[in-house]
Structures are given as structure tokens and as C-alpha cells.
Amino acid sequence: MSQPRTEPQAPGPEALTPAAARAQFRAGLRRPTSGFSAGYAQANLLALPRELAFDMLLFAQRNPKSCPVLGVFEPGQHDDAGSASPLLADGDVRTDIPAYRFYREGALVAEPDDATQHWREDLVAFLIGCSFTFEAPLLDAGIPIAHLEQGVNVPMYKTAIRCAPAGRLSGPLVVSMRPMPAHRIADAVRITSRYPGVHGAPVHIGSPAELGIRDLAAPDFGDPVEVPAGWTPVFWACGVTPQAAVMESKPELAISHAPGHMLITDLPNTALQVP
Amino acid sequence: MSQPRTEPQAPGPEALTPAAARAQFRAGLRRPTSGFSAGYAQANLLALPRELAFDMLLFAQRNPKSCPVLGVFEPGQHDDAGSASPLLADGDVRTDIPAYRFYREGALVAEPDDATQHWREDLVAFLIGCSFTFEAPLLDAGIPIAHLEQGVNVPMYKTAIRCAPAGRLSGPLVVSMRPMPAHRIADAVRITSRYPGVHGAPVHIGSPAELGIRDLAAPDFGDPVEVPAGWTPVFWACGVTPQAAVMESKPELAISHAPGHMLITDLPNTALQVP
Numbered sequence: 271m272s273q274p275r276t277e278p279q280a281p282g283p284e285a286l287t288p289a290a291a292r293a294q295f296r297a298g299l300r301r302p303t304s305g306f307s308a309g310y311a312q313a314n315l316l317a318l319p320r321e322l323a324f325d326m327l328l329f330a331q332r333n334p335k336s337c338p339v340l341g342v343f344e345p346g347q348h349d350d351a352g353s354a355s356p357l358l359a360d361g362d363v364r365t366d367i368p369a370y371r372f373y374r375e376g377a378l379v380a381e382p383d384d385a386t387q388h389w390r391e392d393l394v395a396f397l398i399g400c401s402f403t404f405e406a407p408l409l410d411a412g413i414p415i416a417h418l419e420q421g422v423n424v425p426m427y428k429t430a431i432r433c434a435p436a437g438r439l440s441g442p443l444v445v446s447m448r449p450m451p452a453h454r455i456a457d458a459v460r461i462t463s464r465y466p467g468v469h470g471a472p473v474h475i476g477s478p479a480e481l482g483i484r485d486l487a488a489p490d491f492g493d494p495v496e497v498p499a500g501w502t503p504v505f506w507a508c509g510v511t512p513q514a515a516v517m518e519s520k521p522e523l524a525i526s527h528a529p530g531h532m533l534i535t536d537l538p539n540t541a542l543q544v545p
Numbered sequence: 546m547s548q549p550r551t552e553p554q555a556p557g558p559e560a561l562t563p564a565a566a567r568a569q570f571r572a573g574l575r576r577p578t579s580g581f582s583a584g585y586a587q588a589n590l591l592a593l594p595r596e597l598a599f600d601m602l603l604f605a606q607r608n609p610k611s612c613p614v615l616g617v618f619e620p621g622q623h624d625d626a627g628s629a630s631p632l633l634a635d636g637d638v639r640t641d642i643p644a645y646r647f648y649r650e651g652a653l654v655a656e657p658d659d660a661t662q663h664w665r666e667d668l669v670a671f672l673i674g675c676s677f678t679f680e681a682p683l684l685d686a687g688i689p690i691a692h693l694e695q696g697v698n699v700p701m702y703k704t705a706i707r708c709a710p711a712g713r714l715s716g717p718l719v720v721s722m723r724p725m726p727a728h729r730i731a732d733a734v735r736i737t738s739r740y741p742g743v744h745g746a747p748v749h750i751g752s753p754a755e756l757g758i759r760d761l762a763a764p765d766f767g768d769p770v771e772v773p774a775g776w777t778p779v780f781w782a783c784g785v786t787p788q789a790a791v792m793e794s795k796p797e798l799a800i801s802h803a804p805g806h807m808l809i810t811d812l813p814n815t816a817l818q819v820p
Contacts, residue, residue, distance in 0.1 A: 331617055544745070544820065545735065545745070
């Protein structure tokens with residue numbers, strides 16, 4: 271972020287360091303992470319059995335807008351404290367996310383706060399960039415984020431657009447939606463384009479029907495947001511896309527974050543900027 | 546490219562369509578592809594047995610500057626005519642590259658013009674972006690390309706920088722070098738930064754010794770170029786890096802392009818631009 275947004279009394283969640291935010295979630299805080307730790311990348315989690323790891327990595331390579339990979343852990347690995355550039359120093363992907371989803375054969379079976387008991391030595395954890403990351407530079411530019419102003423989770427939708435399949439994985443593109451004032455959309459495109467590692471530029475602006483979205487007020491994940499008069503819905507590819515592929519492709523087990531409840535990493539936004 | 550560089554009599558290789566260039570190489574033309582088919586992406590090839598495909602894709606994910614993946618074929622697949630966005634319509638990775646390298650247990654054993662006889666059903670072909678791609682926008686900006694002016698292959702060097710390993714694959718970063726006039730280096734950074742899919746911004750400017758390069762006149766791959774007085778060597782990550790990993794990691798079989806002898810794809814440069 272270009273400037274710290276300090277406040278006189280109580281520092282908000284945007285001022286928390288990634289480590290401090292993770293500690294709160296590890297201790298049980300359960301809420302969406304939009305607005306937390308401004309200036310640091312947030313990540314989606316998808317952990318799959320090793321036998322599906324190549325399919326998942328190939329799915330990500332073929333669908334880079336929805337699945338920009340920030341990191342891949344070794345089978346069974348749940349932290350990266352020893353790595354040269356740790357994404358979560360002193361953190362643990364099994365505990366540091368506010369809420370998890372367990373899928374068995376594609377069905378959501380639980381939404382616990384902790385994944386430790388269900389972790390397996392053959393699980394490969396993929397960390398995929400989240401668009402919450404570029405909300406700080408949008409705010410810095412004075413662009414409003416409706417779901418933050420309304421105090422809700424970002425709305426996310428399954429679309430009628432199919433991802434490129436890879437091996438046993440296939441599914442629809444999932445998008446997040448932020449309504450934008452007409453005169454700021456070009457700026458939002460320009461700014462988010464600089465962050466391809468967290469979904470980059472919007473995939474669609476206006477016309478939800480063309481994405482197969484019938485009712486903006488009924489998102490498939492997250493919460494609805496009110497679209498102010500004269501504003502236009504702007505859609506970004508979303509890291510929940512791999513979860514939609516899990517729901518359709520039905521692997522034996524998958525562990526993910528709950529949509530909107532992200533892993534806050536130590537990776538500074540500046541490391542993701544292009545050019 | 547912003548403008549076609551037409552010439553009165555004989556159109557140069559830069560004016561060839563990708564399909565026409567591939568046809569010449571398929572017919573036996575053997576030469577570096579720098580300067581061919583301006584405006585279209587060029588690609589490195591690495592084909593490995595399926596059992597190493599995940600390690601290779603993970604190696605690419607962990608070393609995105611040297612291994613930006615443009616495409617991954619299914620095991621045994623050698624063309625993508627049927628795909629939604631073919632990289633080489635009517636082309637074939639076994640025949641359309643000017644020269645190939647065969648590695649057995651990490652040792653270079655042959656450099657044929659055609660890989661058809663040695664292709665196997667379990668080979669997974671990775672197409673990795675090549676920095677020849679952004680030479681057209683550099684030339685459009687009036688930035689000289691020394692190896693083109695001197696009529697030689699680009700010089701490439703193994704460095705002392707280690708890539709992040711992945712599974713059974715490890716090796717050094719390989720870089721290509723283009724000397725640049727001091728007053729154009731910033732422009733070269735700005736322009737190439739827009740093309741992360743073909744290595745993007747330089748990894749190093751000046752000081753070859755810090756990369757472990759002792760003698761610029763003795764590249765590990767390609768040809769030496771004369772560095773004009775007052776010019777500075779500028780180094781970009783190079784798609785020969787996976788070949789260096791093959792040489793070190795010694796898989797049973799690998800098939801690659803010969804350095805500088807690339808696959809010319811149908812992917813327009815504009816599709817790779819950010820933002």
C-alpha cells in the first residue's frame with residue numbers, strides 16, 4: 271500500500287501484520303478476511319491427494335486467470351518455515367485459516383475452524399492467489415469496495431463458462447463481483463491488471479446474464495451486495511474455481527478454505543506487481 | 546508488432562507467418578529463429594516421460610522467470626490442432642523445430658532435425674516462453690539487438706544461481722544476454738516487463754561475475770556477441786534452464802529444442818502483454 275491508513279485509537283484489521291492476523295484466526299476468530307493486513311497477499315487453499323497433484327497443477331496452468339499459483343507444498347507439508355521465501359513464516363495452513371471446507375467425493379461434509387485432525391501425509395497443498403490482495407491498492411486509489419462498506423463477504427458466482435479441463439479435473443469458472451462507479455472502472459482495470467498473481471484484470475464487466483448469472487442477489491458463495499444506482503458489476507476470476515472443480519470432479523478428499531476466509535500470507539503485494 | 550517492417554523485394558524471415566516459418570523448418574531449414582515471424586511468441590520445448598511431468602510442472606511453477614509455461618500437452622500428444630486455442634495449428638512439435646536435442650541420462654546424445662522417430666507415447670511436451678518473442682517490440686522501439694545485427698545466435702550462460710528444486714529436478718538458472726546502450730536499458734526493462742510469459746524483465750543488469758559468468762565471450766549455449774564500447778550486458782532468464790536441469794538431474798530420456806532454435810507458435814505477442 272502506498273500509505274498506512276492509521277487511525278487514532280483502535281487499529282483496524284487492515285493494520286494487522288500477517289502473523290498477527292493468522293494468530294487471531296488460529297485462536298478461533300471466524301470471519302471473512304477482506305480488509306485484513308493491507309499490503310499482503312491473501313491466498314486460497316486447496317489440498318488434494320498426491321495422485322491428483324499433477325492434474326491440479328495442470329488445471330491451474332490452463333486456467334491462469336482463476337488459478338494463479340502462489341505456492342505448492344510437498345506432500346504432507348503444512349508449513350514452509352524452512353523455505354528460502356516462506357509464504358507463512360511460523361504459520362500453518364491447517365490452523366491459520368478462519369474456516370475450512372472438507373469435501374468427500376465432491377460433497378461438502380464439514381466447515382471446521384481447524385484442519386489438523388483431517389490432514390494426511392499424502393495431501394498436497396496449493397496456495398492460489400486471492401483478489402482480496404488488490405483491494406488495498408484499489409482503496410488507496412479511492413475506489414470504493416462495496417462489500418467492505420456494507421460489512422459483508424464478497425459475492426461469488428458459478429458461471430456458465432467452462433474452465434479448460436486437466437486430467438480428472440473439470441468445472442465452471444467462478445467469479446467474484448465488485449460493483450464499481452462508472453467513472454472508476456477504467457482505473458480498477460488498470461490497477462488490478464498489475465496483479466496477475468491474484469487474478470489480475472476483470473474477466474467481465476457488466477452483463478451478468480452473459481456469464482449465466484441470473485440473480486446478482488443470490489450468489490453461490492459469500493454474501494449479496496447492494497449495487498448502487500449507476501454502478502456496474504465488475505467480475506474477477508475467483509480462486510474458489512478449484513472448489514467448483516472439486517464439487518464436479520469428486521475426488522475422494524479435498525480440503526479448502528471456506529470462500530472469503532483466506533490464508534493471509536507474508537508475501538507483500540509489491541512482489542506481485544507487474545510491470 | 547506495431548508496424549510491419551516490409552521490404553521492397555525479398556520479405557525477410559520477420560514477415561513469415563508462423564505456419565510458413567514452421568513449414569520451412571519442417572522441410573529442413575536449420576538455423577536460429579531470432580527475428581522470425583515478428584509479433585508471434587516463440588517457445589522452448591521440453592518433453593519428458595509422464596512420471597516426471599509433475600516434477601517439471603512444479604519446477605516451472607517455482608521458477609517462473611526461467612520457465613513460463615505457455616502450454617502442456619497430454620502424454621504422447623505432439624500437436625494441438627483440436628484445441629480451443631491452438632498454439633500451433635497444423636503444426637507438430639516433433640518436426641517443426643529447426644533442431645532438436647536428445648538427452649539420455651542427462652547426456653546430449655544427438656541433435657537431429659526431426660524428433661518423430663524418437664517420440665514416445667508417454668512423453669509430455671512442455672512449451673515454455675522464449676525471449677525472442679519480445680525482440681520485436683524492442684526493435685519497434687528502436688532498441689538494437691546485437692546478435693541480430695551480428696548475424697549470430699543469442700549467447701546463453703549457465704549461472705551460479707540455483708533454481709528452486711522440484712522433486713527429482715534441480716539445476717542452475719540459465720540466462721540469455723543482450724548488450725544494450727546505456728540510455729536504452731530502462732526502456733528495455735519497461736518493454737520486456739510487459740511480457741512475463743516469455744521471461745519478462747531482466748534478472749540482472751551488468752556485472753556478469755556476480756552471476757558466476759567468467760567470460761562473456763564463452764557462452765555455454767549459442768554464440769558470443771561483441772559488446773560495443775559503452776554498452777552494458779543485460780541478462781534475461783532463459784528457457785534453456787530446464788535443459789540444464791535435465792543435464793544435472795539425468796532423467797532417462799528428454800527431448801528439447803536446440804538452444805536458439807525455437808518453436809514458432811501462433812500465439813500473438815499481444816495475448817501475452819500485461820497490463
